[in-house]
Amino acid sequence: MITSGVICVIFLGILATVSDGATTTVSFLSPADKIRLKQVLSSAWDLKDVSSVNYAVSGYKLLGESIPKQQEVCKYLLERASDKNANLEDLFFVTSAWKAIGSCSGALPIANIVKILRDVTERDTSTVSELYYAVQGLTNIAQKKGDATKLIKTLQAALKKDDSLVNLGYSFLIAAQLGTDGTFAFDRIEDAIVQADEVDSRFLQFEGGLSITALLVNGAYQLAATVNNRRSVQTTKGAYSLLEVLGTLTKNKFHLPVSITLASQAAVSLEQPQVTVKVSDLLGQPLSAVPLTVTAESATRVGDDVVVLSKKKFEPVAGDTSLYTVNLMVTKPERGFYKLTVSAAVPKPDPRLVGNIGASLAVKVLSSVAVENVEVGTTDADQTTQAKLAKVSYPSKLTSVVEADTLQKLITKFNLKDKGTGKLMTVHQAFVKLTHRETKAEIIFVADADSTKTYKLDVDIGAKASEFGYLSGQYSMELLVGDSVLSNSFSWHVADVVLKFPEYTSTPTPSKDPYLYAPKPEIQHMFREPDSRPPVAVSNLFTGLLGVPLLLLFILWAKLGVNVSNFPLSLSAVGFHSGPGRDLWSVWRVLAPTEHVPDHEVSSSAWRRHLLVRQQATSWYRAKKKAALDTDTVIALIYQHNSRTFHNVTL
Known part of the structure; x- marks a missing residue:
């Protein structure tokens, strides 16, 4: 809770660092604002968050309102204070709310609270915010704050690590609790004030929102316009911060905004x-x-x-x-x-x-306007004859009906006079509106004033026929006069007008571009039709013909007497004879027309052929010994036997 003692610390520093020009405050907390703030604060009475309860209690006190369900609130605070899991902030909020109520029955566990709070003030690693919660909590329950010298040393060490705006604000509040020992904060006031941002050349504010502004500038009246222009808060903390700083600004012995x-x-x-x-x-x-x-x-x-x-x-x-x-x-x-x-x-x-x-x-x-010298009539479009005008007075309507065709002009004249000064005047808005009696179609023309401040409107019916949509019939003519500084802007039904357009004219131009707004024709996507396929019987016939060469091969082998039964079943023989088949399969199913069999595949086939020849040579060599054949004869017989297959293989 912010105490009035901080005003002395903050404001004396302000006087030394800023100019003494007065800041004009152009708003205040209205009754409607107070009602809305009360509604924001009332959301905390569900007793689910101790910080919100503290802000609501303090805010109601600042508004001068009684605390609803006070005994339930006191019971809730007592339970939170006795909770073993209560942390430093919880104890700060509990003691602040307990002190603000001031009439709760029962007693807080003072000994336990003091132990926790003093541990924070005596710890060298405590942060600025922790020191503030501890010092203010001890103040709330009227307990001593411990060694002021050690506390100041810890506070200054914490500020060296982090001297953000919020920490500077907390340090000012701690210094206010220390009395004359808190004079060390004077040197830091200027550091905080110079960080205020000027907005609209009228007021100052600190980055971080209303809470930090209220925390830092509690008593700095040059910023009163800032906090007072932030009345649209939506949280209990924001509402409390606003009420607190406004209360401090209006109840002190130094300045009164x-x-x-x-x-x-x-x-x-x-x-x-x-x-x-x-x-x-x-x-x-x-x-x-x-x-x-x-x-x-x-x-x-x-x-x-x-x-x-x-x-x-x-x-x-x-x-x-x-x-x-x-x-x-x-x-x-x-x-x-x-x-x-x-x-x-x-x-x-x-x-x-x-x-x-x-x-x-x-x-x-504001001034009142009077319309005078109103005349309505027609004249020939080529202006060869004198205009026929009839006078009418506000707010009456012309008794006769004005008729015009495409060879004539519709004329309207009038003057506007300031009732206060009696002088002719001009306005920002002066229009003549024509509305078709049956269709309610409207067309509006701007009336312009000449150098004598006389308004005149000439409508060439023939030239404007397309704007009327060639819609013949009776129209009501209205005069519209308005201005931001007129107290009696008006709309006046001046006369009825009958307009005649040719019947054979083209239809009126649509108000919307048909290319942009009319539905477009459906896009039909045309795909190429698939080629016709032959009958199934023909396809099966040609598929069967593919097997004829293989059948012919077997027939020729049978005619030639190929010794299939003597075919060696060694790995090299099987690999050699399966190689061409595998190559054909690759060309048919795998390889593209521009691709070829890899070199290592060709080498593999050649190696298998080499092994097969060596195997056959070995067999013939053994037969040679039995038949007493020389080596050259054996080789010749082998190559003669395999000349069609192995003519590219070198032993």
Whole structure:
């Protein structure tokens, strides 16, 4: 929990490191904001998370609300404090919530809590966040924090390892608990403040979100606009952090940020000339029970910086000392946008006030418009004859019906006058809308003002026939006038018009491009039809003819008397005779037309042939001994026997 003592440490350092220019606060915590924050905090009453319970309890206290189910909350805190698995953060949240409630029955296990917390403060390796939880936890239960010198030494050592923004914020809070011993933190305040980022040239914020900003700048009032513009928090911790820092900013003896905001609409007119402002603190409470002196320093028109009002006093609103009102239309300013500069002062000067001088508010002055000199009629398209115009007054409709064809022009004239000043004026939006009575088809034309600020619209019916879709019949004519600084923008049914178009004209152009929006023809994919196949009988016949050469081979072997029974069954013989068959199989089933049998396969076949020849030579050699044949005769007989097969093999 952030204590008020940290304000002295942080804020005195701020005064030494930043300029003394006031920061204007232009918003505060409204009743609707408080209701929404209460709804965010109420999600913690299911008692499932001790940190959320702590934030909810503290947030309700800051809102001035009573704690629902207080006894159940106290029982839950007591159970968490007695839990053997409770860690340092759990004990910190328990003691903070217990202290915030202040009326729980029973007693916390102080001895066990103190032992755990002091172990952290005496440990040299404790982090900055652990030291903060331990020191603040001991403060919550009114226990001594131990040796301040050792604690400061441990804290400084931890900051050397990690001096992030969040750790600097925790160190400021620890220093605030140590009283005069915490002066070491002065040197680090500037290091933290210079890391604030400027946003929109109006306020500062720290990277890391609202929690770190509230932690670091608790008391730094130059950042009040930052935290107050972060009211859309969605977590219990965020809601508590926001309420805590706003409470600290509004309840201290050093500075009091002032919020000056519009309490009425930002637009004034002759009918509603009053501008009401609310002067309050950041929680929306009045600064004093006695009415303040609130002054409109100036009202300057945006664009040309013309001052239309100066040093005008606001009057207090009865029943609320935070509301003040002034008549901004007393000087009859022209319509437009203005910057209103407001200052507030209390009856007894208070040096704590910050942001009460020169608050800038945006207002706009509205004017009422009157339409005059309205004329509606027709003329020939070639302008050879004088236009026939009929006058009509707002808000009546022309009694006669205006008729026009494709050889004529439809003419509309009118003036716009500022009721407040009586001068002719122009507006941002001036249209003439024609609506077909039966089909409700609409066509809109822009009316432009000339140098005399007279609006005139000429519609060539023949040239615009395609835009009308050649749709003849009765149309209602409406005048549309609007502007951001008009209090009475209007739509006026001026007259009824009958337009005639040729019947033989082409059909109107469709509003949508048919190529882009019309359905496209279906794409039909054409695939090549498969070639016709022969009948099954023919296919089977040709398949059978493939076996004729093999059959012929067997027949010829039988005619020649091939000695098949004397075929050697050795490995080399079988391998040699199966080689050509394997080669043919490879060519037929495996190899592509451009491929060939690998060299090692050819070598393998040649080697098997060599072995076969040697085997046959050995057999003939043995026969030679029996038949008394010489070696040359044996070799000759072998080659004569195998000349057709082995003529490429060398023994």
